[in-house]
Amino acid sequence: MNYDRILIRYGEMSLKGRNRKHFVQKLKKNIKFILREFKNIRIESEWDRMYVQLNGEPVEPVIHGLKKVFGIQSFSPAIKTEKNIDAIREAALHIVNQAHQPGNTFKISARRSDKSFEYDTNGLNHAVGAHILINVDDIKVDVKNPDINLIVEVRHDAVYVSGEVFQGAGGFPVASSGKAMLMLSGGIDSPVAGFLTMKRGVGIEAVHFHSPPFTSERAKQKVIDLAHKLAEYSGSVKIHIVPFTKIQETIHKEIPEGYTMTSTRRMMLRITEELRQKHEGLAIVTGESLGQVASQTMDSMYAINNVTNTPILRPLITMDKIDIIKIAEEIDTLEISNRPYEDCCTIFTPPSPKTRPRLEKVMAFEEKLDWQPLLSEAIENTETIIVSERRNQQETDVEDLF
Ligand code: ATP
Numbered sequence: 001m002n003y004d005r006i007l008i009r010y011g012e013m014s015l016k017g018r019n020r021k022h023f024v025q026k027l028k029k030n031i032k033f034i035l036r037e038f039k040n041i042r043i044e045s046e047w048d049r050m051y052v053q054l055n056g057e058p059v060e061p062v063i064h065g066l067k068k069v070f071g072i073q074s075f076s077p078a079i080k081t082e083k084n085i086d087a088i089r090e091a092a093l094h095i096v097n098q099a100h101q102p103g104n105t106f107k108i109s110a111r112r113s114d115k116s117f118e119y120d121t122n123g124l125n126h127a128v129g130a131h132i133l134i135n136v137d138d139i140k141v142d143v144k145n146p147d148i149n150l151i152v153e154v155r156h157d158a159v160y161v162s163g164e165v166f167q168g169a170g171g172f173p174v175a176s177s178g179k180a181m182l183m184l185s186g187g188i189d190s191p192v193a194g195f196l197t198m199k200r201g202v203g204i205e206a207v208h209f210h211s212p213p214f215t216s217e218r219a220k221q222k223v224i225d226l227a228h229k230l231a232e233y234s235g236s237v238k239i240h241i242v243p244f245t246k247i248q249e250t251i252h253k254e255i256p257e258g259y260t261m262t263s264t265r266r267m268m269l270r271i272t273e274e275l276r277q278k279h280e281g282l283a284i285v286t287g288e289s290l291g292q293v294a295s296q297t298m299d300s301m302y303a304i305n306n307v308t309n310t311p312i313l314r315p316l317i318t319m320d321k322i323d324i325i326k327i328a329e330e331i332d333t334l335e336i337s338n339r340p341y342e343d344c345c346t347i348f349t350p351p352s353p354k355t356r357p358r359l360e361k362v363m364a365f366e367e368k369l370d371w372q373p374l375l376s377e378a379i380e381n382t383e384t385i386i387v388s389e390r391r392n393q394q395e396t397d398v399e400d401l402f
């Protein structure tokens, strides 16, 4: 007897009242996609949980995949048995035998949604617990802090026995709440901002500005590698790579030095806004954090934000760098972000950008030139690539989640 399924609990998603059906369907689709290499898997969803039936597929890699699916609160590999006490005892013993090491402690946590079952929860705890004590050497009961917590759930259709609870990624299923454009640099912050936004159920398409030959292929590769990491949570991520050299050179030539940085950000945002419209996103996401650098003061954000009415999501806005770094470590993007390649902004950053730029001033400077043809040209020459969570995946094999 082996684990034949994985029981998935939804958590926060359950609070969503009327939207629930939509969320459950999205979660099911996302799980299917993440586990698509396991051809025999079947997914069954119920009101408050889902079952991934393994049908002979290996349990470990499936667990690994499920840990990154947003919308899952927790999950447990489980054995489904008939509703009779002998079958339950047999499944419980099997699980304990697999997990047990000498000296371990255990407890039985029985739950019953089918109240007509012949044993109540107390009765189940005793009946199953006694069977374990008789058949396993060197094991004791500890109800407070057991090494093995056997969960026996009696439901209307069957009984589910599981021995381990894995923490899920939490949040909402990716792409259950629309799509946003993530301004993805090669830095530490923007991938973390992308991760946190995806966790709230938002689908992400990345926009990256690069300025060859001032920025190298390796700098571009860094962004692709970061997108790979984010794709582990959604299956795939599209990146729009915008050629930004001409615009930066023009800014450098036309805009007074103290304002080049402000103007650069405004042009980036204008292009991102046009891409958002083109690809039907509902918001723009950045990795900005208040006060971190000159472009992220209140005055700067006011002057930069003025080019669009679209909601800009800034998940890191009040966070300290140290906490952002912690998340970057957890999602394994820190090492990639720390690679030393130049970013298009740092190269053109003046020695002392204005930390308190004035909106009227930057608008007056920009008015001297019609920027639209330059912006349109950059958008026309934007290269779009799709990266999947698997490194060697052919681009054409990747299904789009959105
Ligand atoms: P990050 O670590 O995300 O690069 P940062 O602290 O270095 O952020 P800035 O360089 O001021 O801050 O960038 C602020 C935000 O602007 C970034 O988080 C990102 O969302 C966006 N951004 C900056 N450079 C680029 C770029 N080359 N392409 C796309 N977006 C960018």
Ligand code: MG
Residues within 6 Å of the ligand: 185, 186, 187, 343
């Ligand atoms: Mg940066």
